[in-house]
Amino acid sequence: MESFLMLLLFSVIISFSSAQSQNISLGSSLSATPNSRGLSYWLSPSGNFAFGFYPLKDPQQFLVGIWMPKTPEKVLVWCANRDGPPFSVGSFITLSMNGGHILNDSQAQLEPILLNSVPAFSASMLDEGNFVLYNSASRVIWEIFDSPTDTILSGQTLSTILSSSVSETNHSTGKYQLIMQIDGNLVLYYLADGAKTIPTLAEAYWSMETYGKGIGATLNLAQDAHLYLLDSNGSNIKNITNSQDRSSNYRARLEPGGNFQLFLQNLEGNGSSIVWSAPNEPCDVYGLRGTLNGCYTNLLMSPWFRTYRPKWEFSGLSKELHWRG
Incomplete structure (x- = not known):
């Protein structure tokens, strides 16, 4: 900014x-x-x-x-x-x-x-x-x-950070970041204290696993929805999505809930549809709040859950997990 x-x-x-x-x-x-x-x-x-x-x-x-x-x-x-x-x-x-x-x-x-x-x-x-x-x-x-905030559009390049919003109605900086790191890896982080948190490996919950692919790597969204990584010489590091209809409108957003998603956006009133998402499973997003049906098994096994376990409680015999904070 x-x-x-x-x-x-x-x-x-x-x-x-x-x-x-x-x-x-x-x-x-x-x-x-x-x-x-x-x-x-x-x-x-x-x-x-x-x-x-x-x-x-x-x-x-x-x-x-x-x-x-x-x-x-x-x-x-x-x-x-x-x-x-x-x-x-x-x-x-x-x-x-x-x-x-x-x-x-x-x-x-x-x-x-x-x-x-x-x-x-x-x-x-x-x-x-x-x-x-x-x-x-x-x-x-x-x-x-x-200078993107939480979204990149077709034709846009990301070389730094996207930060999620708090919610769909509160556009202040939230607790998730997508970072195009200097080591060439694209990584999602959960930041318990928002922008005050310095991201470390412990806060990472997804990456493209492109470590060491070169300083100056960028995330690129083409007009045809092709999402890909380039190194500083313009060579392809990794294809993330395949090309689609070039005449459509696409946007990639770091959602308030921590998913990085590529959308096909209809401008004439039919809303948007998800083309691609990372992580694929909602339970893979650390720091989830609210009721989680079916997520408790993965969370119990995660290092993040072991750290923050006092904040969680099960609801009786139901397979639901609730955040108390």
Whole structure:
């Protein structure tokens, strides 16, 4: 998120309507105060993606993010400052070359939130779901694809970390991470204390087992749903999924429950379907909460369960396991 805060200056002030935009010029703004003239988001040319103020369950609160407005659930694929407080009605975003500020509603006071080191001259919300900034030569100087939260989209590459959300309605950083490690291995971790936890082997519950395949490895999602690993020279390390229909839309997300899943996303109202998932079995996800039917045998045998066993209890003679924490 820091890189996002370094190349734009936003004046945060929030409105509600929409406009298609291929090129967003300096001075363009979004607002969260509904009116006939204000905009709350910028659409990609196809209308498949939107960047702007994403409404939360409370109609007075918003995130700044990217989502799929055509889907019934308005699938969120990226958000800024996910662990900060939500924005409220009365905030604005303005694309500026020099800086960004947030306007406190109650005090009407501008506070700087961004430091711009590379001047931006325009921006675009692209059809693949990427929001980009351009310099005066129309070259990309920053893009959201370089700073994912819990999701990667078709055409996107992961070289660092995805962090799950707490839940489907709470988009703050959760307790699961997918890390593209420097040793070339792709690993899922359970973090008992969230971002405060330093991942170790004890917290890992799934990996691609591609240790030592080279520094600079990346996870890649192609337009045809081909999910694969490349080394720093661009050589294939491992194919994770096979190619499918190129005309469809795909996204890979680290779910709040700890599964990393590849989805076929229907943009016209039929929801999404799972193409691939890791781990394959729900019981293989460490740190599961709630009622677990049939998972107790594997959990009893796991080192994770032996560590956290005091937190679990069986429900009578039923084959159910409950989390007490």
